[in-house]
Amino acid sequence: MTAIEFTPVHSIPKIIADSRATFLTHRTQSLEFRKQQLLEENAADLSAAIRADLNRSADFEIPTCISATKDFLDNLEKYTENQKGFNVADKDDSYVRLSPFGGGGNDETIMLVVEPLAGALAAGNTVILKPSENSEHSAKLLTHLIEKYMDPTIVSVINGAVEETTVLLEQRFDHIIYTGGTQVGRIVMQAAAKHLTPVTLELGGKCPAIITSKADIPKAAQKIAGWKTANCGQICLTVDYILCPKDLQESLIQNIIGTWQHMFGANIKDNKSYPKIINKRQHARLEGLLKAVKAENKVVYGGNSDAENLYIEPTIVTGVSLKDTIMQDEIFGPILPIVTSESLTESINIINSGEHPLGLYLFTEDKQEVEEVLSKTRSGAAIVNDVASHFLNHSLPFGGVGNSGMGRYHGKYSIEAFSHHRAVMVRSSHL
Numbered sequence: 314m315t316a317i318e319f320t321p322v323h324s325i326p327k328i329i330a331d332s333r334a335t336f337l338t339h340r341t342q343s344l345e346f347r348k349q350q351l352l353e354e355n356a357a358d359l360s361a362a363i364r365a366d367l368n369r370s371a372d373f374e375i376p377t378c379i380s381a382t383k384d385f386l387d388n389l390e391k392y393t394e395n396q397k398g399f400n401v402a403d404k405d406d407s408y409v410r411l412s413p414f415g416g417g418g419n420d421e422t423i424m425l426v427v428e429p430l431a432g433a434l435a436a437g438n439t440v441i442l443k444p445s446e447n448s449e450h451s452a453k454l455l456t457h458l459i460e461k462y463m464d465p466t467i468v469s470v471i472n473g474a475v476e477e478t479t480v481l482l483e484q485r486f487d488h489i490i491y492t493g494g495t496q497v498g499r500i501v502m503q504a505a506a507k508h509l510t511p512v513t514l515e516l517g518g519k520c521p522a523i524i525t526s527k528a529d530i531p532k533a534a535q536k537i538a539g540w541k542t543a544n545c546g547q548i549c550l551t552v553d554y555i556l557c558p559k560d561l562q563e564s565l566i567q568n569i570i571g572t573w574q575h576m577f578g579a580n581i582k583d584n585k586s587y588p589k590i591i592n593k594r595q596h597a598r599l600e601g602l603l604k605a606v607k608a609e610n611k612v613v614y615g616g617n618s619d620a621e622n623l624y625i626e627p628t629i630v631t632g633v634s635l636k637d638t639i640m641q642d643e644i645f646g647p648i649l650p651i652v653t654s655e656s657l658t659e660s661i662n663i664i665n666s667g668e669h670p671l672g673l674y675l676f677t678e679d680k681q682e683v684e685e686v687l688s689k690t691r692s693g694a695a696i697v698n699d700v701a702s703h704f705l706n707h708s709l710p711f712g713g714v715g716n717s718g719m720g721r722y723h724g725k726y727s728i729e730a731f732s733h734h735r736a737v738m739v740r741s742s743h744l
Contacts, residue, residue, distance in 0.1 A: 317446070317449050317452050317453045317456070317472055318472065319446075319472050319473040319474070319477055320470075320471040320472050320473055320477055322473075322476060322477055322480050325471060325477065325480045325481055325484065326480075326484060328441065328469050328471065329441060329481075329484040329485075329486075331465070331466045331469075332439040332440075332441055332466055332467070332469055333439070334466070335439050335464070335466035335467055336413070336438065336439045340467075342413060342437040380705075380707065381427075381428045381431055381432075381707060381723070381724075382427075382431045384707045384724055385431055385432070385435040385724075385727075385728075388724070388725070389435055391725075392435070392724070392725040392728045393435075393436075393728055395409065395737075396409040409734050409735065409736060409737070412437075412732060412733045412735045413436050413437035413438045413731065413732055413733075426442055426444055426455060428722070428723075428727075429490050429513075429722055429727065429731075430442065430468065431727070432722055432723075432727025432728060432730065432731055433488075433490075433727075433731045434467075434468070435727065435728055435731075436727070436728045436730075436731035436732045437732075438487075438488075438731055439466070439467050439468070440467070440468045440469075441468075441469050441470075441471060441481070441486070442455070442459065442468065442469070442470045442471070443470075443471050443472070443473075443477075443478060443481060444456070444470065444472065445493075446472065446473065446474045447591050447592055447595075448591065452472055455470065456470045456472060482500070482501065482504035482505075483504070485508045485510070486505075486508070486510050487510065487511075488510065488511050488512070488513070488730075488731060489501060489505050489510055489511075489512045489513070490512070490513040490514075490515075490720070490722070490730075491512065491513070491514055491515070492514075492515040492516075492549070493515075493516065493517075494516065494517070494643070495516045495517075495518070495716055498514045498516045498718070501514065502514065511720075512719070512720065513712070513718075513719065513720030513721070513722065513730055514713070514718040514719050514720065515549065515671070515711075515712065515713060515718045516549070516671070516713055516716065516717050516718040517549030517550075517643055517645075517671050517713075517717060517718075518549075518553070518643055518668055518669070518670045518671050518713070518716055518717040519553040519554060519640070519642075519643050519644075519667060519668070519670055520549075520550060520551065520552055520553045520670045520671055520672040520673065520674065520692075521552070521553065521554055521555070521556055521660075521663075521664055521670060521673060521674065522537055522552040522554070522555045522556070522674040522675075522676065522700070523555075523556045523557075523654075523657070523660045523664075523673075523674070523675045523676065523677075523686065524555060524556065524557040524558070524561060524565060524676050525558075525657055525660075525675075525676065525677045525679070525682055526558060526561065527677040527678050527679040527682060528561075528676035528677050528678070528698075529676070529678065529698070530561060530564050530565055530568060531568050532676075532698065533565065533568075533676035533698070534565055534568030534569045534571075534572055535568070535572050536674075536676075536698075536699055536700045537552050537555065537569060537649075537674075537700060538568075538569040538572035538573050538576075538627075539572065539576070539700075540552060540700040540701055541569075541627065541647055541649050542573060542576065542577070542587070542588070542627050542647055543588075544588050545587070545588040545589060545590055545625065545646065545647050546644065546645060546646040546647040546648070547588075547590070547591060547595075547645055547646065548701070549643075549645075549671055550671060550672045550700070550701035550704060551700070551701070552649070552674060552700055553643060553644050553650075553670075554633070554639075554640065554644075554649070554650045554651070554652055555649065555650070555651045555652065556652050556654040556659075556660040556663060556664075557651055557652075557653065557654060558653070558654065558655050558656075559653050559655065562631065562651055562653070565651075566613060566614065566629055566631075566651070569614075569629065569649070570614050570629070573627050581626060581627065582617070582619065582622075582624055582626065587624075589622065589623040589624060590623040590624070590625055590646065591623075592623070593620065593623070595645070595646075596618070596620055596623050596625065597620070599618070599625050599644075599646040599648065600618050600620065600625075602638065602639055602644065602646070602648055603616055603618060603625070603628065603648065605637070605638035605639060606628070606630045606633075606637075606638070606639050606648065606650070609634075609637045609638060609639075610630045610631065610632045610633050610637060610639070610650070611630065611631045611632045612628060612629070612630055613629050613630070613631050614627070614628065614629040615627050615628030615629060615647075615648075616628050625646055625647055625648070626647070627647045627649070628647060628648045628649065629649050629651065630648065630649065630650045630651065631650075631651050631653075632653075633650040633651060633652045633653075634652075635652070635663065635666070635667075637650075640652075657682055657685060657686070661685070661686065661689050661690055664690050664692075665689070665690060668715055668716035668717065669691045669692055669693070669713070669714045669715035669716060669717055670692045670693065670713075670717055671692070671693040671694070671713045671717040671718065672692060672693060672694050672695075672696060672700070672701060672703075673686070673690060673692035673694070673695045673696070674695075674696050674697075674699070674700050675695065675696070675697050675698075676697075676698055677697070677698070678698075683697050691714055691715070692714065692717070693711075693712055693713035693714050693717050693718065694709075694711070704723075706723075707723050707724035708723075708724055709723060709724075710722070710723055710726040711723045711726075712726075
């Protein structure tokens with residue numbers, strides 16, 4: 314496969330201008346037009362691109378995108394209908410009308426491109442896409458498919474790295490959505506501030522899993538283990554670290570190891586379905602974390618890597634302190650630290666001592682413990698006895714808070730995210 318072709322820098326301003334000019338024709342605002350733009354094809358090619366980039370199945374990703382698109386097709390009229398307001402006088406007509414912002418941009422991977430794209434189109438906008446240059450096969454295929462199916466003045470793709478993204482962010486947009494790390498999120502927000510452009514940021518962070526004495530340990534281990542190796546831990550909603558009493562750790566560890574060996578066999582490196590790290594730069598970063606945990610903590614499982622094959626073995630680390638290297642930033646890989654926490658209060662205090670996570674996972678069968686965590690912590694989402702399952706539920710908003718992001722989308726929340734809530738009041742001239 315040839316390398317992805319970056320968009321010429323000099324052409325970026327015209328691409329944005331053409332997109333804005335198309336929006337001003339008002340073609341994108343009819344519901345009939347919006348539905349025509351929401352396509353459901355080429356799942357096999359998209360799956361192959363994901364396999365090439367990350368050596369993983371798209372069994373989760375592609376159905377989620379299709380489900381989101383169908384949700385918009387089935388419910389577009391309901392999601393976009395006017396929201397009635399209180400009428401001051403009998404002949405008044407007051408309502409909130411969802412009006413498309415105009416031109417929007419984003420920078421994401423396949424699932425995190427297609428789903429916001431569907432929402433932006435459903436809201437009646439034109440869109441500029443900037444796929445991640447790290448997912449080369451996926452970016453190239455998305456570019457091909459969008460150029461094949463979509464009007465380039467309605468949906469355009471800009472490919473590139475730092476130089477192209479810098480020029481892109483210098484342009485004026487009506488809304489920007491970005492998924493990625495906090496550092497780049499700050500750059501995006503700073504660029505948006507020049508034009509007072511609203512932003513939706515999905516930034517991840519260190520998502521904790523709390524294990525209490527009231528938890529079903531085997532089920533908790535199964536959920537955590539499955540998500541920690543999904544995409545080799547390169548998912549913003551995966552469990553970053555575990556908070557667990559000392560006397561439960563051995564049982565939890567053995568159940569996690571058992572789940573991994575059931576999934577991949579005793580020699581995980583030889584399993585063709587085990588995902589790989591996205592590129593050499595990220596692999597080197599994770600190797601640095603492995604070196605640190607071997608020096609600072611106790612590796613009780615895994616710890617091996619292979620730079621040539623972009624392989625990082627699933628790794629469990631105990632004896633972890635909040636000051637250790639592994640706890641300073643989001644891991645974004647298959648390394649799983651366990652922090653000893655002897656009480657729910659201690660776990661809550663640890664979580665509140667850091668930045669608000671995108672997801673918080675509590676494993677317990679006690680309703681009082683659930684209420685205590687919900688009332689005393691903040692996070693983008695809180696899931697009890699599961700990991701990241703809210704992302705599959707399009708009736709729930711997906712978004713972060715604080716350092717894990719701002720804004721939300723999914724289902725009707727996507728329509729709201731990519732629309733201006735315009736107050737309309739029509740008064741009779743004859744009161």
